[in-house]
Amino acid sequence: METEKRGVVLREGFLVKRGHVVPNWKARWFVMMPDKLLYYKYEGGRRDSCQRGQIPLKDCEITCPYLEHENRPLVFKLRTKNGVDHFLEACSRGERDEWADGITTAVNKLQTDGGGTVANQQDPCGVHLQSVNLSKVLESMYDVHSGINMNNHVEHGSTYSNCFSGSAVVDWLVFMQLALTRVDAVTLASALLEEGFLRTVGMKSVEALRTGGEQFMDDSTALYSFSDSLKKRGIVKAETSLSAVERSGEVIKRGFLLKQGHRRKNWKVRLFVLRSEPAFLHYYDPTKDDVSPAGGFSLRGCLVSSLNDNGVPLGVKGNVQGNLFKIITQSDTHYFIQAPTQQDKVDWIEAIREQT
Structure with missing residues (x-):
């Protein structure tokens, strides 16, 4: 330390x-x-x-x-x-x-x-669970201004519109002070599902409900939507088929890394997202959002290697911090990346190699 x-x-x-x-x-x-x-x-x-x-x-x-x-x-x-x-x-x-x-x-x-006492030590991401009317909860979730956001989501190459993930529902219930903990939020969401206010969308949530497993999943890849009896709220722009395929894989790892630009050779912090089946590595500009990638590439046939921090390796510009590694794509494009720590570098290299 x-x-x-x-x-x-x-x-x-x-x-x-x-x-x-x-x-x-x-x-x-x-x-x-x-x-x-x-x-x-x-x-x-x-x-x-x-x-x-x-x-x-x-x-x-x-x-x-x-x-x-x-x-x-x-x-x-x-x-x-x-x-x-x-x-x-x-x-x-x-x-x-x-x-x-x-x-x-x-x-x-x-x-x-400081001599005081902590009156309410609780989950930092939670508030008190209240006795709620499910119809009122549904009405709040559906509210155009403060309700849950509906977007396009991709699962195994298929795009589902006007839906949301299980983890997004749990986040919203906690934020709206309807649940103390994520466990309480899952219980409340399960009740909404059981009463037919919500429905499963896509393979993961449907299969979980069919097999009698978790009734509602606090999972960013398990998809849900409002029941068909409710009118669709808003219009979601469809994603291109290529982008949908690239981002249809399971998210294996996310994290902030520094990437050297190809033209100006300057270093920028980027949010990297590693997916499998198909194996892709995308990076996003964190000053914007994680919806549209700034770039990315298939990991098929890629080579990833650690670089020595003693001196500046060939192709690397600037007075870098260290913890460098390099990815060479199948098309011979070279990506130079810095991890925040030595352990982060090791973890990323191992995770990428498992997908190549």
């Missing part, structure tokens, strides 16, 4: 932060200390030594998930003691919840150490 100048580092990694003055999204390197979050900028493939800002954690309030940003379901919000809101986005639900859990633990410890 590294130590910053002012204390012990509890956690560190990339998060995407929304700006205060200009409301755009930028990838920043965050370092969590016992009493604050520090964040830094990456320049030329290397972490800037100059701290760009900090978020004090004492008496901080956390909202997780925070679902008011369309196409950004992985955002959580921090409100400081002075009422300043910070919106942060992780690369996956697991990462989001781990950051939220760590921050909540730090905030609670600061309260306890």
Whole structure:
């Protein structure tokens, strides 16, 4: 565990932060200390030594998930003691919840150490489960402004329109303060399914219900929709068949990595998504969303190799941080990538090799 100048580092990694003055999204390197979050900028493939800002954690309030940003379901919000809101986005639900859990633990410890008591220690991504009327829950879910977002989803090459994933339903129920925990949200969603307010869509959710397994799945690849008796809400643009096939595989791994550009040779933080059957690696611009890839390629016939951090390898530009690896596609295109840590590099190389 590294130590910053002012204390012990509890956690560190990339998060995407929304700006205060200009409301755009930028990838920043965050370092969590016992009493604050520090964040830094990456320049030329290397972490800037100059701290760009900090978020004090004492008496901080956390909202997780925070679902008011369309196409950004992985955002959580921090409100400081002075009422300043910070919106942060992780690369996956697991990462989001781990950051939220760590921050909540730090905030609670600061309260306890300060002589106070923690009145309501609870799931950082949950609120109290209420007695609810299922018809009212359905009405809220269907609301055009605050209801659950419906989109196109791809499963095994087939595109399903006007639907949502099981994990999106659970996120929404927690955010709307209808459930304390994700387990409670699954119970509530199961009741909606059993009463015919929701229906299964696609193979995964249909098969789970048919075989008597999980009635409702808190899963980003299990699809559901409103019952056919409800009118369709909104119009969803159909995806192209090629894009649908490329992104129809199961998501194996997600994470922030630095990628060197092919033309300008500059380094940018990108959200990488690894899929199998078919095996593809896509990357997204985290300042936008994870709907339309900035690029990607098939892993069939690819070669992936670790690069030595001593010196600058041939083809690599800039004063890089390290943890480099290279992917050569079947068409002989070379991708140079940096992982945040040595272990991340090893994990990504192993995961990619399993798909090649």
